Amino acid sequence: MSVAKIFGVHAAQATLDYAPTKIKQAWVDQNRKDERLLSLLKGLQKHNIRAEKADRKKLDNLSKGSNNQGIVLEVEMPAMRSESDLNAVVESNKQVPFWLILDHVQDPQNLGACLRTADAAGVQGVIVTKDQAVGITPTVCKVASGAAETVPVYQVTNLSRTLGWLKEQGIWIAGAAGEAEKTIYEMDVNMPLALVMGAEERGMRRLTREQCDFLVKIPMQGSVESLNVSVAAGVLIYEIFRQRLGA
Structure with a gap:
C-alpha cells in the first residue's frame, strides 16, 4: 500500500x-x-x-x-493496474471499447487532466507505459479531482505489443499526429477505438505510430504549432464521444 x-x-x-x-x-x-x-x-x-x-x-x-x-x-494512493488486468478487462468487456493510451507522457498535470476528461466522456481506462512515464502521484490525484479513483490506469511493458494485441481483439488504433492527412472532424470514429496520444514535445514513438490503423489531427488556424497533450486529448476524446452520441 x-x-x-x-x-x-x-x-x-x-x-x-x-x-x-x-x-x-x-x-x-x-x-x-x-x-x-x-x-x-x-x-x-x-x-x-x-x-x-x-x-x-x-x-x-x-x-x-x-x-x-x-x-x-x-x-x-489508487492502485496501478497490470497488463494481465488489462487483458482480462478487454476480453470480458461488453461495451463498445473506448480507451486512451498515453505514450511516455511524463507530466503528472497532463495525466491528471486526461483522467478527468476520460471520466467525463466514458473512457473505459487509460493505458500508460511502465518506463519513462508518470504513474499515479499526489499531483495526478489533485488534478484529476476524483477521476484517479474512477478511471483505471494500466501499466504495460511493451506498448507496441499491447497495441498489436488490442487490434487482435477488434479494437481500432487511432494516433494523434499533426501531420495526419485528415482532421478528427473528417473521420468516422464511431467504432471500437483506442486513442493514442504522444509524449510532451516528442509525440508518438516510431513503433507506436506503426501500430496505428490511422492518424488524426486537430485543425489549427493560429500561429501555435500544437496544443498541450491533455488539451488535445480533451478535444479528440469529446469528438469521439459526440459521434457515439449520434450528435
Whole structure:
C-alpha cells in the first residue's frame, strides 16, 4: 500500500466524495473557520475520520510549502493496474471499447487532466507505459479531482505489443499526429477505438505510430504549432464521444 499527502480544499473534497475509505489521517488549520473548511470537517466526522488541529507551520511542512488551503490528508494512493488486468478487462468487456493510451507522457498535470476528461466522456481506462512515464502521484490525484479513483490506469511493458494485441481483439488504433492527412472532424470514429496520444514535445514513438490503423489531427488556424497533450486529448476524446452520441 502506497500512501501520500493530498492537500487543498478541492482535492480533499474530491477524496471525501470518491474515496473516503482511503483517507488515513487528516490535519486542519486550527485558526480557520470558513464555510468550506467547516464543510470538510463535517464530512470527515461523517466517515469517522479524526482531524488533528494544526498550526500553519505544520501544515506547510506536511504539504512541503505548497498552498494547502488549511487542510492536508494522508491517503492511500489508487492502485496501478497490470497488463494481465488489462487483458482480462478487454476480453470480458461488453461495451463498445473506448480507451486512451498515453505514450511516455511524463507530466503528472497532463495525466491528471486526461483522467478527468476520460471520466467525463466514458473512457473505459487509460493505458500508460511502465518506463519513462508518470504513474499515479499526489499531483495526478489533485488534478484529476476524483477521476484517479474512477478511471483505471494500466501499466504495460511493451506498448507496441499491447497495441498489436488490442487490434487482435477488434479494437481500432487511432494516433494523434499533426501531420495526419485528415482532421478528427473528417473521420468516422464511431467504432471500437483506442486513442493514442504522444509524449510532451516528442509525440508518438516510431513503433507506436506503426501500430496505428490511422492518424488524426486537430485543425489549427493560429500561429501555435500544437496544443498541450491533455488539451488535445480533451478535444479528440469529446469528438469521439459526440459521434457515439449520434450528435
